[in-house]
Amino acid sequence: MEPGTVRIAVDLLGGDDAPAVVVDGALRALGADPDLFLLLVGPPEVADGLVAMLRPADRDRVAVRPVRDAAAMTADPATLARADSTVSAAVAAVCEEAADAVVSAGSTAATVTAAVLGFGRWPGVRRPALVATLPALTGPVALLDVGGSLEARPATLARHAVLGAAYAAVTHGLVRPRVGLLSIGTEPGKGDRARRAADPTLVEQPLPAGAHYVGLVEGYDVATGARADVVVTDGFTGNVLLKGIEGAYAMAGGPPASGGAPRAAALLGVAGTVVVCHGAARDDDVASGIALAAHLHRRRAVPAISAVLAGLNGTSHITDTEVTA
Amino acid sequence: MEPGTVRIAVDLLGGDDAPAVVVDGALRALGADPDLFLLLVGPPEVADGLVAMLRPADRDRVAVRPVRDAAAMTADPATLARADSTVSAAVAAVCEEAADAVVSAGSTAATVTAAVLGFGRWPGVRRPALVATLPALTGPVALLDVGGSLEARPATLARHAVLGAAYAAVTHGLVRPRVGLLSIGTEPGKGDRARRAADPTLVEQPLPAGAHYVGLVEGYDVATGARADVVVTDGFTGNVLLKGIEGAYAMAGGPPASGGAPRAAALLGVAGTVVVCHGAARDDDVASGIALAAHLHRRRAVPAISAVLAGLNGTSHITDTEVTA
Incomplete structure (x- = not known):
C-alpha cells in the first residue's frame, strides 16, 4: 500500500x-x-x-x-x-x-x-484505450485496448502503442519497455489486413520512455510475457483474449501464484x-x-504519462485523427 | 482407438x-x-x-x-x-x-x-475454416475459424456456423449443438461493426443437425463451454484466443485434466x-x-459432414460467396 x-x-x-x-x-x-x-x-x-x-x-x-x-x-x-x-x-x-x-x-x-x-x-488521442495489466512470468504485461475502441485502425494502434509505452514506464516502472503488435504469428506479414497495415506504421512510430517496437507477438505471449511488456491490439480482440485467459485460469483450477487475468482496466x-x-x-x-x-x-500516473507524451510530441508525426466512418 | x-x-x-x-x-x-x-x-x-x-x-x-x-x-x-x-x-x-x-x-x-x-x-463455401476442439467442462467446444480465413465477414461467419454445427454433430456426436458468435458481451448489439452485422445474419441462418443459434458469447465461454458447443469467429480472433488460452495453461502450470488447448485443427x-x-x-x-x-x-467425417450439409442446402439462403476486396 x-x-x-x-x-x-x-x-x-x-x-x-x-x-x-x-x-x-x-x-x-x-x-x-x-x-x-x-x-x-x-x-x-x-x-x-x-x-x-x-x-x-x-x-x-x-x-x-x-x-x-x-x-x-x-x-x-x-x-x-x-x-x-x-x-x-x-x-x-x-x-x-x-x-x-x-x-x-x-x-x-x-x-x-x-x-x-x-x-x-x-x-492527438481520438480514441481512448482501456489498458489491462496481466501478471506474466517476467513481470507485468500491459494489454491495450481491451474494449475502449473496437475497430482496428493503423493510426489508432500506433497511438495506443505510444499510450501503452508511457503507461508501462510510469505505472510498472519499466525502463525501455518492449512493445509488440498482437497477431497470429511473429514473422513480418502475418495477420489480417489491419495488422499488415499497422506493422510498418508501428516500425516508424516514435515511442516514449525509451520504448522500442519488437514486431508481431501472439496470444501466447500476452499470457506469458515472453516477447513484450506492452501488447497493442484493437479493443475487440483484446477483450476476447483477456476473457479467454480468464476462462482458462478458471478451467485450470485457478490462476497462477503471480495472479490471474485482471477484471479492472485503466482508461488511457x-x-x-x-x-x-x-x-x-x-x-x-x-x-x-x-x-x-x-x-x-x-x-x-495521469499527469506523469501526460508529461511523458508531451516530451514525445515534438517528434511524433502520427496522430490518431482518422475520421470515423 | x-x-x-x-x-x-x-x-x-x-x-x-x-x-x-x-x-x-x-x-x-x-x-x-x-x-x-x-x-x-x-x-x-x-x-x-x-x-x-x-x-x-x-x-x-x-x-x-x-x-x-x-x-x-x-x-x-x-x-x-x-x-x-x-x-x-x-x-x-x-x-x-x-x-x-x-x-x-x-x-x-x-x-x-x-x-x-x-x-x-x-x-457454397468460399473460405474454408480451421476448427479447433477445446475440452471444456461440459464437453468439447468447437472453435472456428482459428486461422483459415482472417477477415470477419457476416456471410463467412454464417457459413462457418453451418460448417461448425455439422462438424460438432458428426465428430463430437452432439445432438442439437448450441452455436454462439464470439463477441465482447452477451447482450444483443455488443461487439464491433462486423459482429453487429453478423448477429442478425446468424439469427436467420438455417443450421444443420438440429443446431440452434444462442447469440453472442465471450472469450470466457470458449474455455469453459458454458454457453455454446460451437463458437464462430474470424480466423484472426480465433487464432489469438486459442494461443492465449494455451499461454494461460502454461502459466497455470499445465492444462486441466480434461485437456489443454489443441495444437492441431481440422480444415473444413x-x-x-x-x-x-x-x-x-x-x-x-x-x-x-x-x-x-x-x-x-x-x-x-468429411463425407458425413458433406451429407449433413447437402440435407440443409434446400433451405439455406445464405452462401459465403462475397467477392474479396
Whole structure:
C-alpha cells in the first residue's frame, strides 16, 4: 500500500449485479486501505445502507452524491452522454475536485463517453484505450485496448502503442519497455489486413520512455510475457483474449501464484483517472478496481504519462485523427 | 482407438522445427496406433532415417513420396500453389487414393491453398475454416475459424456456423449443438461493426443437425463451454484466443485434466481430410495431429459432414460467396 489520502468516486449503479457487489466491493476496499476515502455516487438509500455497515470511526471516510439513474446499456451516444447518470456525476465530482478518480463497473461505452466529455482527451488521442495489466512470468504485461475502441485502425494502434509505452514506464516502472503488435504469428506479414497495415506504421512510430517496437507477438505471449511488456491490439480482440485467459485460469483450477487475468482496466487518453471494472464484476473485482484507481492517483500516473507524451510530441508525426466512418 | 486401417500423408517439411519434430511425431503416432500407415512426403534421406528407427516388423507401415521442397512461408498465392511442394504432393497422394488424409505443420495459407486446389471446395463455401476442439467442462467446444480465413465477414461467419454445427454433430456426436458468435458481451448489439452485422445474419441462418443459434458469447465461454458447443469467429480472433488460452495453461502450470488447448485443427470446407498443426508444433503435437486425422477418416467425417450439409442446402439462403476486396 502506498501512503497518501485518496478519494475515489464510485458508481454505485454500474455492473450486472449493482448495487450489491459495488457496496460489498467498496466495503472491502475501505477495510484494506486506511487512507482511502470514497464518494458514493448513486441512490442515497443504497449509500446510507453502506454507511450503516461501517464502524462509526470509519463513517467520515464516506461521502454521498445522490443520483438516481445508471447510465443506460446502449450504443446510442446521445443516451450515453446523459449528464444525470451515476458515471457522469462521478466524472463531474472529479472535475469539481470533490474526488481524485472514478471507478465504474457499468457500460464501458458510457464510461468512456462520460470521461471524454468531462475530462477531455489528450492531444492527438481520438480514441481512448482501456489498458489491462496481466501478471506474466517476467513481470507485468500491459494489454491495450481491451474494449475502449473496437475497430482496428493503423493510426489508432500506433497511438495506443505510444499510450501503452508511457503507461508501462510510469505505472510498472519499466525502463525501455518492449512493445509488440498482437497477431497470429511473429514473422513480418502475418495477420489480417489491419495488422499488415499497422506493422510498418508501428516500425516508424516514435515511442516514449525509451520504448522500442519488437514486431508481431501472439496470444501466447500476452499470457506469458515472453516477447513484450506492452501488447497493442484493437479493443475487440483484446477483450476476447483477456476473457479467454480468464476462462482458462478458471478451467485450470485457478490462476497462477503471480495472479490471474485482471477484471479492472485503466482508461488511457483522457485527462483524468478512470478505472473500468468487468461488467460481471464480483465484490473483490470492484475492490481491486478501487485499489487500482488509488494506485494510479498516488503514482500521479495521469499527469506523469501526460508529461511523458508531451516530451514525445515534438517528434511524433502520427496522430490518431482518422475520421470515423 | 477406433479400429480400421488408415493411411496418413505427412508433410515432413512443415513446421518451424521440421523435419526433426515431424519425424519424432510420426514415430510416436506409429507406436500408438497399430492400424496406422504413413506416407512420408519429403526428402527421401529424412524418410529413410525414420524408417531405420522402426522395428523391422513395422517398416511396411511406412511408404515414402520423395519431394525436395517445403511450401514457402509466404503470402504470395502463386508461390503457395506450387505443385512440387511437400504439402501439395501430400494432397495429390490423397487425390490418387495413395493416402486417406493429409497432416502438415507448415504454413496454414499454403496448406489451405493446396487443399482447395487439390480437393475443391464444398458447394457454397468460399473460405474454408480451421476448427479447433477445446475440452471444456461440459464437453468439447468447437472453435472456428482459428486461422483459415482472417477477415470477419457476416456471410463467412454464417457459413462457418453451418460448417461448425455439422462438424460438432458428426465428430463430437452432439445432438442439437448450441452455436454462439464470439463477441465482447452477451447482450444483443455488443461487439464491433462486423459482429453487429453478423448477429442478425446468424439469427436467420438455417443450421444443420438440429443446431440452434444462442447469440453472442465471450472469450470466457470458449474455455469453459458454458454457453455454446460451437463458437464462430474470424480466423484472426480465433487464432489469438486459442494461443492465449494455451499461454494461460502454461502459466497455470499445465492444462486441466480434461485437456489443454489443441495444437492441431481440422480444415473444413474442402472435399478431403486435412489437419493443420501449430507451426511451433512439438513431436507430441504432430502425433496428436496424425491421431486427429486418423479419427476423422475412421468416422468418415468429411463425407458425413458433406451429407449433413447437402440435407440443409434446400433451405439455406445464405452462401459465403462475397467477392474479396
